[in-house]
Amino acid sequence: MKKIFAFALFAFIVSCQEEIQERGTPNPTNPGTDNGNPLPPTEPVAGKYANCLSVHNNATLDVATWNIENFPNNGTTTLNLAKEIINTMDADIIAVQEIVSGTNFNTLIASLDGYAGVVVGSGGSQKLGYIYKTSEITSFETPVELFTDDNCAFPRPALKTTLTHVSGKQVTFINVHLKCCDDAPTQSCLGGIERRRQASTKLKAYIDQNLSNQAVIVLGDWNDDITQPEGNQVFSNFVNDANNYKFADMPIATGSTANFSYQSTQYLSHLDHILISNELFNNLGVVRTAVLSTCEPQYKNSVSDHYPVIMRLQ
Template sequence: MRFLLFFLLIPFASMWSQTIEDLDFGTEGTLDIVTWNIEFFPKNDQTTLQYVVEIIEAIDADIIAIQEVDDYFYFNDLIDFLSEYDGYYQSSNSRGLAYLYKSDIISINAAYELFIAPPESDNFPRYPMVLDIDYYQERVVLINNHYKCCGDGELELDDDWDEETRRYNANLLLKNYIDNEFTNTPVVLLGDLNDILTDVPEDNVFQNFLDDSSNYQFVDFEIATGPSSNFSYPSWPSHIDHILITKELFLPFMADGGGVETIKIDEFLAGGFTEYDQNVSDHRPVGMRVVLPQILSAGDIEASLFVTAKNPMGDILTLYLNRLETELVVEIYTTLGRLVYRQKVQNPGESLALNASQLSEGLFIAIITNADHNRNIIKLKK
């Protein structure tokens, strides 16, 4: 019956699908990650399902962390209608958390829930859901959350059931977990975290992350400190849906083409936020893009200032120099910024062969620096 009703709604949807199609977010060459509290999905049954299918297809993100799935039968219907996506949810115990991901470019290494037993679970009305994925052979770990809501804005550490204290303790537990379990692994902690980033330090539930800025960054901090028109929760208004990254993603996020935004779906609907709130959610999605190099075809040679390279490189990285150099430093990074190779070479001559056999197959970025501090950046494939 759900499938029949869905198709009966298509003529209705066509009245607004043209404007929804103007909405876009995901791009080629970037890993696009979105967090979206979809509020009691589906809050308006088949109508909601139709809206959400068209919205997700327009956003075109690689992976979406979802909160507030009320009906997993409808969520399975959603997956069925999204030809490019697969879905993951743990069980009814996940209490509304789920993921959608493009299965042709993302594979799941592991998926599990955290802090499912007392006393830790007392701080999490919904257990954090971990999705350990490979994206073009790069490992990324996502942790989807929906923290305790509400409170008076004051952190009362002597009250274990104070709403702010529960969110504060949740952040302590998650930071400790990430620090201990994912050294040198890109991690994205995201979700409806139900608090703002701009409280004074003594009441800020995120202060432990904010104080460790060399290892963690809220990519949406400028949204939180900017105009309320960009907030993720317009009804209050407040910005309470966040994306936190670890240091391995700093450079890919800051690269040209990276970025973050609140995806204001309501601006693409004739009825504005009222229509969106009635049929979809009271939260807007927040999305992040991090930049990865395009996949190189076999035999590509990339011209550059003073050096070229043979692609794909195989077990030997061969560099060809078009001028004499006294010294070169060769560094190879994964596409997410992890240094995997470094060598200094004196008087390299006209060509240079370096042993790259220890590198796994995949995409890399080579940065070659000469004695004059000129840099050459080459995208490589093995």
């Protein structure tokens, strides 16, 4: 599908509007391997989140996806903790899901150090958005909602933007929040599993047809596992096209359940994924889940039932 870039990707990412309103527990000193090669160690942040987050730097693009569960689900407490987490996470770009209040989202953005953000009004009470570091992003196209005519496959339209990093690198991001659960079919839609399969089919077709020569990242709450056997794997179209696509978080999905992004007592699973196109394969570095409840006791009750998944591109 695409030509793999031989040069390093120093990153990309975001600023905008429309009805738009305006990183199991990570081991910072043992980040693992990338394609069998040892990755450089990362340094833990200081203070409260030392066991959950690691220091980022300007030589890498640090990307995160974060479902912030009906933000803000506990009012001012959620706002204050989200501010603390984002400032400490220090990611260059965060794709967020489940933004209920655009007004509170804007309040959060205004309280952050060196960040801007955008949330798009479609998607009902659970909106999608982006938060980005203004010192790293030189341009951010107005986000465009995709698949607005297919509420079955996309009950919340996907949100696409193309970003330019200070290095000049351009990357297209598609933020998704797919249908949850295993609902039975309705008069108008197939069951939940098939709706996610439909979404995966449409996403891949869209990228293959429209973005075949671009570096692409699809990230968000995919609401399904990526390790299911072939017959049950709703994202098999991406998984089986290994020359062109890679789930960067596959080591999390096949690893300890302590690092799964969704830690519900009823349904422990890894649902939040970051898919990259082959233009970015050579740049893939550390990918980890920020298991924030080990550092902030109020996290699950006052912030989210999902943990951020963070990817470093070098």
